[in-house]
Amino acid sequence: MNIESTAVNILKRGVELDTKKRYTESLICYQEGLQILVDKMKGEPDENTRNYLRKKIEEYMNRAEAIKKLVLQQKENGQFHEQVHIENNSSGHSYKTLFGRFLDEDVQFIVVEDPYIRSFHQCQNFLRLCELSVRSCSNLRHIELVTTKDNKSESDQREWFSNLSNDLMKYKVKLVVKYSETLHDRQIILSSGWIIKIGRGLDFYKAPENKFCLGVYDMDLRPCHETTVDIVHSKNVKQSYG
Known part of the structure; x- marks a missing residue:
């Protein structure tokens, strides 16, 4: 058979x-x-x-x-905990594969706390997350990013966020960027209660070997640094962030 x-x-x-x-x-x-x-x-x-x-x-x-x-x-019971260990040089870990199943019509807002959304490729990672969220969450209205300022290219960082903010408005999604000098946590908080904690934050992909290799665009084909992803659920998210 x-x-x-x-x-x-x-x-x-x-x-x-x-x-x-x-x-x-x-x-x-x-x-x-x-x-x-x-x-x-x-x-x-x-x-x-x-x-x-x-x-x-x-x-x-x-x-x-x-x-x-x-x-x-x-x-x-507030006891849900799922863990994924990403091994060094392994692939198959795009944001969609890792946590896309939690991005659905129940998500109205997303809070991303990550101190390293500063350099060009890190801001691109955040852009990828925004693209996936807009496509997957039909009721998404608000994305909040908490990160740190990049002293080297602060004006570029501001410009990238400004461009992204204007574009998100076309999808009726408001982007709010906040800066914190004391931020250490790296987590993605969804209004539906799911919290995705990635040890390295969004920046766990290795740089592609060149501009014409597999994994430049399809992040499932991109080799990764070792990190751990913890997924938990909290019923208090709406009260805290809503």
Whole structure:
């Protein structure tokens, strides 16, 4: 039976992530794999194969439901914590892959705290995050950046933020930039309660080897520095930042 090759690979990845307690990621794999199996079952003439598929679908569906409940319960109790370790020189870690699943219609504002959004490539990283957020969060109205001033190129930094701010207004999103000289935390706070803490902040990608290599534009192909990503959930975000 060749259902499966695609579905089975996705579902295996789901089980692997599930085992590592990376539940929100495993859920996406289970949902994708299940969809393939359901489509396959609908068009399957052989009754034995249909029964086999139905049994598999039920198994994975039950697990997916159990994970949904678990995540909900952990969020309620303020205990949700998912961790991703990015290894040195590994790839496959674009912002979309890492935390795009949390960028949805529930997000009305985003607060980015990162002391290193100063040099050109760091401001480009922030721009990438803004692009992804505007595309993914249909109700997004406000992005706040808290960073530090770049003494070397402060006027450039100001100009880049000004250009970005004007552009975001076309999408009815207001950008507010605040400067702090004492900022050490690096985190992305979503109004939906999700908080993404990246050890190195947004700047964990290595510089491309040249201007014509894979990974210049597709950040999933860009090698990374080692860092840890912690994802938690807080019910108090709206009160604090709203």
